[in-house]
Amino acid sequence: xxxxxxxxxxxxxxxxxxxxxxxxxxxxxxxxxxxxxxxxxxxxxxxxxxxxxxxxxxxxxxxxxxxxxxxxxxxxxxxxxxxxxxxxxxxxxxxxxxxxxxxxxxxxxxxxxxxxxxxxxxxxxxxxxxxxxxxxxxxxxxxxxxxxxxxxxxxxxxxxxxxxxxxxxxxxxxxxxxxxxxxxxxxxxxxxxxxxxxxxxxxxxxxxxxxxxxxxxxxxxxxxxxxxxxxxxxxxxxxxxxxxxxxxxxxxxxxxxxxxxxxxxxxxxxxxxxxxxxxxxxxxxxxxxxxxxxxxxxxxxxxxxxxxxxxxxxxxxxxxxxxxxxxxxxxxxxxxxxxxxxxxxxxxxxxxxxxxxxx
Amino acid sequence: xxxxxxxxxxxxxxxxxxxxxxxxxxxxxxxxxxxxxxxxxxxxxxxxxxxxxxxxxxxxxxxxxxxxxxxxxxxxxxxxxxxxxxxxxxxxxxxxxxxxxxxxxxxxxxxxxxxxxxxxxxxxxxxxxxxxxxxxxxxxxxxxxxxxxxxxxxxxxxxxxxxxxxxxxxxxxxxxxxxxxxxxxxxxx
Numbered sequence: 001x002x003x004x005x006x007x008x009x010x011x012x013x014x015x016x017x018x019x020x021x022x023x024x025x026x027x028x029x030x031x032x033x034x035x036x037x038x039x040x041x042x043x044x045x046x047x048x049x050x051x052x053x054x055x056x057x058x059x060x061x062x063x064x065x066x067x068x069x070x071x072x073x074x075x076x077x078x079x080x081x082x083x084x085x086x087x088x089x090x091x092x093x094x095x096x097x098x099x100x101x102x103x104x105x106x107x108x109x110x111x112x113x114x115x116x117x118x119x120x121x122x123x124x125x126x127x128x129x130x131x132x133x134x135x136x137x138x139x140x141x142x143x144x145x146x147x148x149x150x151x152x153x154x155x156x157x158x159x160x161x162x163x164x165x166x167x168x169x170x171x172x173x174x175x176x177x178x179x180x181x182x183x184x185x186x187x188x189x190x191x192x193x194x195x196x197x198x199x200x201x202x203x204x205x206x207x208x209x210x211x212x213x214x215x216x217x218x219x220x221x222x223x224x225x226x227x228x229x230x231x232x233x234x235x236x237x238x239x240x241x242x243x244x245x246x247x248x249x250x251x252x253x254x255x256x257x258x259x260x261x262x263x264x265x266x267x268x269x270x271x272x273x274x275x276x277x278x279x280x281x282x283x284x285x286x287x288x289x290x291x292x293x294x295x296x297x298x299x300x301x302x303x304x305x306x307x308x309x310x311x312x313x314x315x316x317x318x319x320x321x322x323x324x325x326x327x328x329x330x331x332x333x334x335x336x337x338x339x340x341x342x343x344x345x346x347x348x349x350x351x352x353x354x355x356x357x358x359x
Numbered sequence: 360x361x362x363x364x365x366x367x368x369x370x371x372x373x374x375x376x377x378x379x380x381x382x383x384x385x386x387x388x389x390x391x392x393x394x395x396x397x398x399x400x401x402x403x404x405x406x407x408x409x410x411x412x413x414x415x416x417x418x419x420x421x422x423x424x425x426x427x428x429x430x431x432x433x434x435x436x437x438x439x440x441x442x443x444x445x446x447x448x449x450x451x452x453x454x455x456x457x458x459x460x461x462x463x464x465x466x467x468x469x470x471x472x473x474x475x476x477x478x479x480x481x482x483x484x485x486x487x488x489x490x491x492x493x494x495x496x497x498x499x500x501x502x503x504x505x506x507x508x509x510x511x512x513x514x515x516x517x518x519x520x521x522x523x524x525x526x527x528x529x530x531x532x533x534x535x536x537x538x539x540x541x542x543x544x545x546x547x548x
Contacts, residue, residue: 093457098505120464123456123475125379134379134457141461142505145536157505159537175465180487186500187462193502193532202465249466249474 017114017169018086019058022292023198023227028285029292030313031088031200031229032304033060034080036071045071045079048301054318055308058086058115060200060294067094067127074104077113088171089113092121097137098146098157105147109166117171117200118143122249141194144170148195172196172226176213177206178250185216192226200294201231203244205276206254207283218289227291230284234277234307235261236270236300274303278310285311365478372476376456382473382482383435383454389489392449401520409520423514440510441524446498448490450482459483460503501528504536 022029032052037044049059061076077087089108096104108116120140124132138146146157147170154165172191176184188199204210210230217228235241235253241261245253257276264272281293293313295304305321308314373381385392399405412419430436430451434444437453443460444451452460456475463483466474473479490496504527510518518524526538 120457120459122466123379125456125475136457136459137508138505139457139459139461139503141502142536145502146505149535149537153535155535155537157537173465175467177469178463178465178467179469179471179481179484180463180467182491183462183487183499190461190500190502194536250464250468252469 015112015114019088019115019198020169022057028313029057029227029229030055030308031058031060031292031294032056032301033062033233033294033296033298034076034301035062035065035298036073036076038068038070040071042071042075042079042082045076046083049080049085050083051321052301052304053083053085054315055305055313056085056295057292058088060088060090060117062298063090063092063121064095064127065090065122065298067122067124067129067132069129074108074111074113077108078111081112086115087113088115088117090117090119091143092119093136093138093140093143094121094124095135097135101138101143102146102150102156105150105166105168106162109168114167115169115171115198116147117173118147118196119173126249140172141190144172144191144196145194152195170195170197172199173201174199175202175250176204176210177202177252181209181213185213185220185222188217188226189220189222192222196226198227198229198291200229203233203248203251203296204230204280204284205257206252207280207287210284211287214287214289223289228289229292229294230287230290231294231296232277232280232284233296234270234273234300234303236273236297236303238262238266238269240273270300270303274307275310277307281307281311281313368478369476372478376476379456379475380437380454380458381435381456381476382479382485383451384480384482384485385435385450385489386433387449389449389493389495392444393493393495396445399516399519401522405520409517412514412517413521419514419517422517423512426514426516438512438515439506440513440515440518441506441527442515442519443503443527446495446501446503446528447483448486448488448493448495448498450486450489452482452486455482458506460506462499463487501530502532502534502536503528504538507538 034045034048052059059080061073061080063073064070073089077089080087091104105116118140124130124134147168149155150162151165151168154161154163156162174184174188217223235244238261241258244251260276261269261272284290284293295307297304302321305314309320314320412422427436427438434451435454436451439453452458456473457464463481464474467481467484468477471480471484473481487499490498
């Protein structure tokens with residue numbers, strides 16, 4: 001594993017984004033999502049990142065996903081970097097005004113975080129503190145636009161110069177399946193115009209629907225400026241299935257997938273979910289112009305190596321662990337159990353299947 | 360989402376909104392608004408009126424109150440003072456609970472429901488369909504600059520007639536999110 005971002009290179013040209021290098025080389029990229037814990041413990045992130053290191057180009061660190069308080073995405077990003085895994089720091093518009101958002105971009109770059117994924121964010125009403133004040137001072141298009149200006153024009157939204165400019169690879173999200181479906185490629189086009197260089201999508205279960213969206217994306221010429229990674233993830237239990245069907249905003253699970261999951265014995269649901277996910281990845285790889293996949297299995301990160309192996313994406317000779325959680329390799333505190341198994345009864349039980357992308 | 364039960368649930372959603380805006384389905388057709396917009400385009404008489412209203416506080420307040428009552432009745436206007444209606448199919452994006460200016464979020468339900476108020480329809484879905492039906496679908500592709508929160512409560516008609524909101528959006532991807540030129544400084548409107 002090379003390309004460990006070194007903190008000594010603060011403020012210098014420094015380490016380039018390995019994600020960018022991979023995408024620009026035309027190799028099929030694999031990214032995965034890590035949800036930071038609800039607790040003051042970065043070891044959880046280090047352990048999860050380390051387990052994925054051999055399999056992924058970079059890991060997303062979510063930003064208080066599902067509008068529930070967690071370890072922050074920058075702290076999680078630093079934890080991933082500490083074990084040699086390149087982070088993609090997620091940054092939502094939900095909790096910060098434009099002053100704070102620009103500051104986050106400067107700070108991320110200064111500590112060596114090279115990829116930032118910008119999105120609107122789930123509304124606080126959907127989270128565990130629904131009485132919180134929603135911010136949404138900028139929207140995701142505006143945030144990307146501001147980030148591009150900071151980097152390329154070395155200016156802040158105040159008009160003042162910023163020196164040195166942040167060096168960040170700009171990421172966006174899109175949900176190909178949310179109405180108005182006919183507008184979704186155009187919405188990505190807006191984000192690309194604003195500055196997006198890579199995009200990760202919401203969960204894809206309907207490969208044909210995704211293919212239709214991709215052909216619009218190709219027709220708009222977006223792939224010349226932006227690499228697209230399809231979001232995928234395993235549904236590991238029937239509870240996770242109903243959570244996904246009912247609670248994750250903008251996610252649609254086709255009846256074929258739910259039929260398969262309900263059609264197997266209870267102890268085989270997780271295996272079936274893993275198999276469906278691997279088949280989805282294999283089918284997605286046939287779609288022209290797709291640059292990679294983004295695996296969202298928050299709470300089930302230990303399954304990711306198996307999924308990638310089944311999909312033919314595991315590196316040769318990689319040690320594929322079983323579904324049993326390996327002992328923490330780097331730990332300076334107790335592993336937070338809820339991050340492996342998961343809480344229910346919460347307004348958003350995100351540990352089970354991940355929250356999906358927060359638009 | 361239809362029938363008496365749907366209306367009651369929607370009303371309950373709206374009551375629980377508190378400070379969060381609630382998606383509003385416009386009460387007038389987009390077509391009639393596109394026509395009306397042609398009548399309201401800046402011209403000498405309107406510019407004169409706008410300048411007059413700027414100078415006369417009482418008249419200005421009355422005019423702003425009139426604008427507020429008309430637009431809140433028709434569109435659920437929040438009085439952001441920097442009206443985007445002409446390029447959003449005349450569905451007000453400030454009634455989106457996230458007040459997104461550049462199109463719908465990814466949380467729109469399969470049935471077109473709002474992520475935050477599932478009994479209500481996404482206002483951007485409404486806007487997209489209205490714009491498309493009137494041949495204005497491309498309007499939604501403009502890049503909307505960040506909202507200037509100092510302008511809330513002002514009359515957007517007065518601002519529009521004086522050309523103060525000329526920088527609200529752009530079709531040029533190379534443009535900066537900063538309104539106006541670099542020399543004019545931030546937020547000069």
